[in-house]
Amino acid sequence: MKSNERKPRSRSVESISDVHKDFIQLNDMESDKEPQDQYSKQFSPHGNISMQEQPYSSVKDKETIKPIYIAGKNKDFEGRLNDGSLLTNVVLDEWIKDLDTATNHIAKSARNIVDCLEQVAYEGRRVDSHDMSRIVQPRDELLLHAEVAGCAGRELCRWASSIQQQQDQILNNRLAQTQNREATLTSEVRRLTEKLGRMEVDLELARKQLDEQQNESLKFNTVHESMESVKNHLQRQLRQRESECSRLSVQVRNLETRLAEQQAQNQARLETAEVSLERMRETKEALKRAAKSQKRRADEAEEAYREISHKLATQESIIAGFQTELENCALRSRGRSKERQLNDVGIMHDGGIVDSNKSMYANGDKSLREENLRLREVASKCEQRLHAAEEELQHLRTSLSTCEALLNDYHGDAAMQASRLHTLNERLKKTESDRERSQIQLDDVEQRLLEAEHRNRILEDALQSKESQKGDYVASTPVNTKQSSKLGECDQQLHLDREDYCGQNSQLNGSANIGILKDQNITGTTNNELIQELRRELCEAQNEKKQIENRTEIRLNDLRAQLNQADATNRSLQAYLTFLKRSYASVFQPDMLINPSLISPCQPIACSLTTQLTANNTLSKNTHRECV
Structure with a gap:
């Protein structure tokens, strides 16, 4: 876009x-x-x-x-x-x-x-x-x-x-x-x-008329010499203006080629920035998915730990009941074994065995043995379950320690990202200060351009007022119009460069903000590659910003040189206009051919002409040196 x-x-x-x-x-x-x-x-x-x-x-x-x-x-x-x-x-x-x-x-x-x-x-x-x-x-x-x-x-x-x-x-x-x-x-x-031979009386009058004619011829010769000098001066001025116009056209073409190259470079940088932005968005989405999956696994581990803890407590209560029941069974078996021994001893003392109680004792012994076997099986099962519960508890303890280590790593990464975020904020503040400084420089250049336009308007008003008094100076209007159009082109070019620089600064700020948001969303131990990528992109953005600032400084220097050249050209045009007014006032007076007293001002005109030529040559040399 x-x-x-x-x-x-x-x-x-x-x-x-x-x-x-x-x-x-x-x-x-x-x-x-x-x-x-x-x-x-x-x-x-x-x-x-x-x-x-x-x-x-x-x-x-x-x-x-x-x-x-x-x-x-x-x-x-x-x-x-x-x-x-x-x-x-x-x-x-x-x-x-x-x-x-x-x-x-x-x-x-x-x-x-x-x-x-x-x-x-x-x-x-x-x-x-x-x-x-x-x-x-x-x-x-x-x-x-x-x-x-x-x-x-x-x-x-x-x-x-x-x-x-x-x-x-x-x-x-x-x-x-x-x-x-x-x-x-x-x-x-x-x-x-x-009539000279016939009218000797009028000889003196004829001599006077001859002297007048000689004076008039001298006056015409002087006027002719002054006109030749004016013509030569105007031809030199015309050649100088033509050379200046050709030089300005070459500068304009160079500026246009430089602008086209800069636009192509900006387009290439924009495309690379869009590609890197798309890649960073994909990395951000992948990190979001990884963080969500890690959070889900942590929640599942905590839920499993709670369930296993509950099961372990239930199994411990069951095992405690089984242990009490086992102890009671052992006590009952010991009491019954003692009773059986006492009965056996009593029978042995009585000297005989009662046949009626034999079956009862056999059944009781069999039932006790079966009960003992059952209790032993229950005890073995309880021991197996207790051993399995202990193993599961040990596994849960190792999982819990692993989760705690991961949480510690997450906290360390968060602290590191916070420190990097602080560093990036400081760099962004520095970038903002540099952008404000560049904005101040642009405002200064715009103010100087506005002052130059104001001076050009004043010169144009002066020219129009003089043209209304004397219709002979109408032809000097296209020169000022051309100069105004050149200043307008410089102003438009400055606005374009300012918009480009603002767009590039906003692009750099947007990329830095995207990098900060990505750094805030990174939560994991596998983000070393992403951190290196972000550092590399940040270095590239800083280098690109420095290059843009350097090009902007060069452009501002060029515009300052053009502004100084425009001021010098305006001063030269003003001096040239003053010279034309003086030349017209001294040469093209209506009563010049009648009043002989007007012959004397021709010499100061020649002096002012020489002075004006020297000033114009010096001014053109200075402007040429400034442009070079």
């Missing part, structure tokens, strides 16, 4: 990774197809970001999206490229609102799935069909709103590309106007040179 729980979760992670891979592949394809002419884009501040927006518009016609209502989908951007209303932030707010709504639904569905799984793990039961139905509905909602978010992102990129086209037309118009003005100025210079 554990593997069935993990299947929807793994599918969601794979779907996110597939979307990320498709995005990278489309970026590579569109970057290969991009035209090489950069001179027409040197006046556009978004030339480096349109390359990232272009795949969304190119893939839009190939993808099939479910018929879901989206607020910004009904906007018509074709045919209205020259409309000034496109520069407003209404459409952008609608699409961002759709993205926020879809993200909230996705977070809610993921939270419902996690709550259901945590409830099942807390109750310690297996997942049934009702739980699966509770999990399937949030999963479907999650996938549905993920598609909605993707559709909204693509439409937003399409809107951005339309704005880019509009800006390109505006810049082309300005370029045409500038060229017309240059043609006018050249014609005027030619006319002045033709």
Whole structure:
């Protein structure tokens, strides 16, 4: 049932990774197809970001999206490229609102799935069909709103590309106007040179105009140099971002392979644990049957001992009666023998034998002899029965001593099992403390992830506010969206690792509790093999727990490194955004071509550009070292 729980979760992670891979592949394809002419884009501040927006518009016609209502989908951007209303932030707010709504639904569905799984793990039961139905509905909602978010992102990129086209037309118009003005100025210079011989009075004025033209040409040269430096810097930034994206994609693929290997190892361990659990259950049942049979034999022995004791007492009373009867018979026989001797003596003195009493004495003697024989037979039988009773009593005494020895052995085994139970309880307490420590570390990592998400939200709000003031910074939104999606993937991966670690801890606690129950049910002298088996399984469980803790520590370190890398990337993006704002403010001012006093700030821009390049290179080197 554990593997069935993990299947929807793994599918969601794979779907996110597939979307990320498709995005990278489309970026590579569109970057290969991009035209090489950069001179027409040197006046556009978004030339480096349109390359990232272009795949969304190119893939839009190939993808099939479910018929879901989206607020910004009904906007018509074709045919209205020259409309000034496109520069407003209404459409952008609608699409961002759709993205926020879809993200909230996705977070809610993921939270419902996690709550259901945590409830099942807390109750310690297996997942049934009702739980699966509770999990399937949030999963479907999650996938549905993920598609909605993707559709909204693509439409937003399409809107951005339309704005880019509009800006390109505006810049082309300005370029045409500038060229017309240059043609006018050249014609005027030619006319002045033709009139130079005729109008010597206006020579000084012509010289002044010539000086102005020279100053203007110097200004244009300076602006051209600054634009070339900005273009080179933007190209370097683009190459750096591409290398960083490729490195992140490699890291994501490595994490996915590592996760698959860890899932396979956990599945194998789960199967071995189930086999050992089944074997331990069979051993437990066998021990229960053996204990019941031993208890039954002990009860039968006690019952037989009571019966034999009762029989022995009865036989002793019978033997005592027979002994008294034998003594009485002996006394009677002695009295009769004395009477017979006296009678014989009297007859001998009388000098004759009375014939009438001869038959009487013969009959009496015969009866006495028969009585004597009968009494002797009874005495021999009583002696035989007494001897048999003594032998049976001796056998019962030996059986009783054996039962007492068995009871002493049982008491010793019970004391030993109690000591082992105490040891196992101490180990379980230690395991619980380690689990609490790991839980604290996981909470710390989650708190840091939440702080990173909060900082990302602040950066996104700042970007949106700047985009509402200046429509030229719309193209920087997909970068932050990509960073937010990467942080979301890290958060989901952390939740999955946390659930795996909790499931493994519960499995270890369950196996330890099963071992304790088995130790409590063992009562016999033939449990040495079972004790050795339990010790071996306990050692294996401890080793497995240590391995799981080590892997968890490694995973936490990786997540910390990724979190630090995300923070560094956010700082780099913020610095890059500040640099773009300063460059735009210093280069693309409307009165730049008229007011010559704006030429002087170009030198500080170049200085800030060099400083920003040095800072970005240092930051990229530090992040690369942290990842390595």
